[in-house]
Amino acid sequence: MSLPLEVISQLQALLGDRFSLAKAVRDQHGRDESPYPEIAPDAVAFAWTNEEVAGVVQLCNAHRVPVVAYGAGSSLEGHVLAIQGGICLDLSHMNAILELAPDDFLVTVQAGVLRKQLNQEIKNQGLFFPVDPGADATIGGMCATRASGTNAVRYGTMRENVVALTVVTSSGKIIRVGSRARKSAAGYDLTRLLIGSEGTLGVITEITLKLYPLPEAISAATCVFPSVSAAVQAVIAIIQYGIPIARVELVDETAITAINHYSKLSLEQKPTLFFEFHGSPLGVQEQSENTQAICAEYSGSGFEWSANPEDRTRLWQARHNAYYACLQLQAGARILNTDICVPISKLAYCIDRARDLLSQSYLKSAILGHVGDGNFHALIIIDPNRVEDMQEAERLNHCIVQDALSVGGTCTGEHGVGMHKIQFMLQEHGADAIECMRAIKAVFDPNNILNPGKMLPAQPL
Amino acid sequence: MSLPLEVISQLQALLGDRFSLAKAVRDQHGRDESPYPEIAPDAVAFAWTNEEVAGVVQLCNAHRVPVVAYGAGSSLEGHVLAIQGGICLDLSHMNAILELAPDDFLVTVQAGVLRKQLNQEIKNQGLFFPVDPGADATIGGMCATRASGTNAVRYGTMRENVVALTVVTSSGKIIRVGSRARKSAAGYDLTRLLIGSEGTLGVITEITLKLYPLPEAISAATCVFPSVSAAVQAVIAIIQYGIPIARVELVDETAITAINHYSKLSLEQKPTLFFEFHGSPLGVQEQSENTQAICAEYSGSGFEWSANPEDRTRLWQARHNAYYACLQLQAGARILNTDICVPISKLAYCIDRARDLLSQSYLKSAILGHVGDGNFHALIIIDPNRVEDMQEAERLNHCIVQDALSVGGTCTGEHGVGMHKIQFMLQEHGADAIECMRAIKAVFDPNNILNPGKMLPAQPL
Numbered sequence: 027m028s029l030p031l032e033v034i035s036q037l038q039a040l041l042g043d044r045f046s047l048a049k050a051v052r053d054q055h056g057r058d059e060s061p062y063p064e065i066a067p068d069a070v071a072f073a074w075t076n077e078e079v080a081g082v083v084q085l086c087n088a089h090r091v092p093v094v095a096y097g098a099g100s101s102l103e104g105h106v107l108a109i110q111g112g113i114c115l116d117l118s119h120m121n122a123i124l125e126l127a128p129d130d131f132l133v134t135v136q137a138g139v140l141r142k143q144l145n146q147e148i149k150n151q152g153l154f155f156p157v158d159p160g161a162d163a164t165i166g167g168m169c170a171t172r173a174s175g176t177n178a179v180r181y182g183t184m185r186e187n188v189v190a191l192t193v194v195t196s197s198g199k200i201i202r203v204g205s206r207a208r209k210s211a212a213g214y215d216l217t218r219l220l221i222g223s224e225g226t227l228g229v230i231t232e233i234t235l236k237l238y239p240l241p242e243a244i245s246a247a248t249c250v251f252p253s254v255s256a257a258v259q260a261v262i263a264i265i266q267y268g269i270p271i272a273r274v275e276l277v278d279e280t281a282i283t284a285i286n287h288y289s290k291l292s293l294e295q296k297p298t299l300f301f302e303f304h305g306s307p308l309g310v311q312e313q314s315e316n317t318q319a320i321c322a323e324y325s326g327s328g329f330e331w332s333a334n335p336e337d338r339t340r341l342w343q344a345r346h347n348a349y350y351a352c353l354q355l356q357a358g359a360r361i362l363n364t365d366i367c368v369p370i371s372k373l374a375y376c377i378d379r380a381r382d383l384l385s386q387s388y389l390k391s392a393i394l395g396h397v398g399d400g401n402f403h404a405l406i407i408i409d410p411n412r413v414e415d416m417q418e419a420e421r422l423n424h425c426i427v428q429d430a431l432s433v434g435g436t437c438t439g440e441h442g443v444g445m446h447k448i449q450f451m452l453q454e455h456g457a458d459a460i461e462c463m464r465a466i467k468a469v470f471d472p473n474n475i476l477n478p479g480k481m482l483p484a485q486p487l
Numbered sequence: 488m489s490l491p492l493e494v495i496s497q498l499q500a501l502l503g504d505r506f507s508l509a510k511a512v513r514d515q516h517g518r519d520e521s522p523y524p525e526i527a528p529d530a531v532a533f534a535w536t537n538e539e540v541a542g543v544v545q546l547c548n549a550h551r552v553p554v555v556a557y558g559a560g561s562s563l564e565g566h567v568l569a570i571q572g573g574i575c576l577d578l579s580h581m582n583a584i585l586e587l588a589p590d591d592f593l594v595t596v597q598a599g600v601l602r603k604q605l606n607q608e609i610k611n612q613g614l615f616f617p618v619d620p621g622a623d624a625t626i627g628g629m630c631a632t633r634a635s636g637t638n639a640v641r642y643g644t645m646r647e648n649v650v651a652l653t654v655v656t657s658s659g660k661i662i663r664v665g666s667r668a669r670k671s672a673a674g675y676d677l678t679r680l681l682i683g684s685e686g687t688l689g690v691i692t693e694i695t696l697k698l699y700p701l702p703e704a705i706s707a708a709t710c711v712f713p714s715v716s717a718a719v720q721a722v723i724a725i726i727q728y729g730i731p732i733a734r735v736e737l738v739d740e741t742a743i744t745a746i747n748h749y750s751k752l753s754l755e756q757k758p759t760l761f762f763e764f765h766g767s768p769l770g771v772q773e774q775s776e777n778t779q780a781i782c783a784e785y786s787g788s789g790f791e792w793s794a795n796p797e798d799r800t801r802l803w804q805a806r807h808n809a810y811y812a813c814l815q816l817q818a819g820a821r822i823l824n825t826d827i828c829v830p831i832s833k834l835a836y837c838i839d840r841a842r843d844l845l846s847q848s849y850l851k852s853a854i855l856g857h858v859g860d861g862n863f864h865a866l867i868i869i870d871p872n873r874v875e876d877m878q879e880a881e882r883l884n885h886c887i888v889q890d891a892l893s894v895g896g897t898c899t900g901e902h903g904v905g906m907h908k909i910q911f912m913l914q915e916h917g918a919d920a921i922e923c924m925r926a927i928k929a930v931f932d933p934n935n936i937l938n939p940g941k942m943l944p945a946q947p948l
């Protein structure tokens with residue numbers, strides 16, 4: 027679409043040179059970290075305040091112009107691509123920490139605050155925010171996609187760690203949902219309805235988050251296993267035993283190989299678990315010893331642990347580098363990242379099935395897993411300029427998702443639906459639940475201007 | 488209202504003698520544990536299956552007859568009173584544990600399963616379900632009210648501990664929301680929207696819950712403080728220190744006095760904290776020692792702890808008996824229970840204000856607090872036959888809620904809104920958020936048959 031002239035002139039009046047029609051700016055906002063080709067918006071609006079966001083959305087609503095909220099552009103699923111044109115509403119300048127309340131273990135931030143920035147600014151208060159998707163995403167984007175990361179097994183996802191939001195509705199109202207209380211039984215949970223709504227119900231502009239005390243002691247460990255299945259069984263036993271692991275990540279032997287190549291290491295090329303323990307010095311030592319004993323029962327070997335920060339970094343380096351190591355497997359590559367999450371007892375089955383499948387494809391791939399949650403990623407390496415690579419990767423993803431759905435799992439554990447998982451929504455939720463979702467969308471956004479075409483499958487004709 | 492004859496005959500055909508018009512049965516379903524007078528439904532339908540629930544709701548929807556779902560009748564807020572008449576849909580016979588999946592730490596139950604029954608049936612698997620409201624409520628009712636209890640500081644509330652639901656919609660469809668995955672980023676969070684919806688959006692019939700391994704070791708402790716404020720400051724410091732307390736409960740000196748009288752004990756009549764620690768034997772010892780040290784910094788004294796089950800019971804007995812001890816303060820009494828939840832740094836302020844206020848009233852009262860969450864209850868003792876008692880108790884509750892709202896808290900931490908907190912909803916959430924809630928209600932229940940008159944304030948004329 028092309029923008030109505032009145033919209034252009036009013037946005038220029040509202041935002042001055044923070045409203046841009048320049049191709050370079052639009053192009054920059056037309057892609058994310060997904061393998062989709064660039065789809066640029068018609069214009070980019072950089073908002074600084076809630077009122078400006080409200081002004082932009084109200085105007086767009088009046089003129090039926092799509093609005094796509096934009097943070098760090100780190101979506102893996104095409105969330106921010108302007109597939110129906112319209113305005114990209116860039117919130118990255120709304121990056122102030124509005125109020126830190128250490129005694130309440132709460133912080134209120136603007137949506138454009140980056141997660142690393144937040145942790146940097148609160149660490150001298152002895153606090154941290156645990157949710158850590160791979161990218162240095164914005165808190166607003168993490169809310170919109172219901173993000174999680176490596177700590178979710180202990181600290182939960184964005185679902186569990188937000189107490190209140192400020193949201194601009196499609197009609198341009200600035201509303202507040204939730205409260206500063208850590209729990210409430212007062213009315214429908216609008217906060218949770220907006221978390222994970224991917225910019226389709228409102229534009230999240232401010233977030234009040236739960237914080238946690240920095241652990242007194244942290245220790246890390248790694249352990250190699252003869253098979254993925256043995257590693258997953260060990261994790262089930264560790265959780266059953268009640269060990270409060272903060273992180274447990276699986277890296278398969280293909281990813282280890284990539285890492286060895288990327289980082290000039292010589293790690294044993296076997297499925298490996300990476301652990302992190304939080305607690306008192308005595309506590310983390312005990313957790314580590316118990317974990318080692320359980321790993322040994324499942325043929326885990328080479329258990330190595332350390333409470334020393336440098337050694338911890340060394341142990342975890344392979345995990346941290348895995349994504350980039352896999353990107354380096356092929357020049358100019360991008361990654362199509364699968365994201366299923368299944369009941370943990372089905373995880374070994376699903377990973378084994380995925381590995382069989384992937385091993386028969388001409389595309390390279392590796393597997394990383396947040397195994398404590400039952401969530402894993404197959405990183406499928408593609409040349410984004412080759413249509414057949416994309417098709418083959420989609421075929422693989424489709425098969426992997428079918429396995430997840432067949433055992434009661436979900437097509438996306440933490441990356442969200444975006445453009446990429448819409449095809450599975452009906453199958454995963456059923457027609458009646460999708461109908462409920464559509465009805466909610468119609469209530470919040472009757473003109474379908476908020477990130478249109480994302481998350482929900484198109485209405486049947 | 489009186490029921491249409493066609494509804495009566497069709498429900499008789501559907502349920503046989505499980506449909507009752509008998510006064511005794513109706514009266515039994517016309518009250519809960521709130522101080523409200525009895526308001527009986529026109530009839531009671533005992534459902535055994537999802538299909539029967541769907542049949543009842545569909546029929547009632549066609550004839551615009553209200554449907555109030557009913558479990559254990561343990562609401563404190565009048566949730567189950569049939570204030571607009573209609574059918575009480577009793578789910579207490581739907582009390583089967585449908586599927587226990589110990590390796591997934593999941594269980595699927597029917598809505599009528601009681602929480603103690605559930606824990607009894609899973610404990611030999613080494614598992615437990617932590618959410619523990621005072622009453623032996625049904626899991627369905629706990630979902631509907633977004634219940635929590637003494638363990639929420641460590642394990643969360645119903646909001647955090649449900650992964651999937653089966654729900655009968657107002658049109659009589661049986662829908663499933665959520666999945667068996669522990670986390671998901673696929674679409675609007677219908678599960679969380681239904682948790683806490685108090686039977687106004689659908690009838691919850693089946694629930695898939697997260698379970699936890701029984702702790703290897705449990706220890707308990709008590710400690711007395713010179714003031715409520717000192718006790719609360721100690722709790723903030725304990726959380727800041729990162730001690731993963733499983734429970735921390737405050738009992739004020741009035742409640743201790745009541746308990747001494749009730750249980751023939753001679754506890755020191757001072758504000759007292761009750762702790763429970765879960766972990767390894769070494770871990771709980773360390774948690775207890777660190778807690779004692781912090782309590783001492785805040786003038787806590789008489790710290791007593793034990794890992795022995797009998798001694799733990801003895802230590803916690805006062806807390807367990809507090810509600811019933813307070814009921815015994817006056818013959819024939821009932822309790823109006825306040826339920827505010829505030830940011831933890833404001834808890835001492837709010838409790839102090841409440842105590843000042845309560846001390847000036849002619850009604851007796853005591854305070855119990857889930858202090859780790861910022862949630863406390865003033866138990867106000869009333870004679871339910873004296874209108875002036877009820878009015879005075881409401882006045883006190885009103886003042887206490889105003890304090891909570893003034894510091895960003897909520898009128899109800901865990902008991903829900905029911906009939907009793909409707910008056911605060913607009914003030915707590917604001918007109919725009921209430922409008923969103925009303926719009927959602929209209930989508931899910933266009934004929935307003937599901938627990939009408941509860942939770943949401945009436946539409947302005």
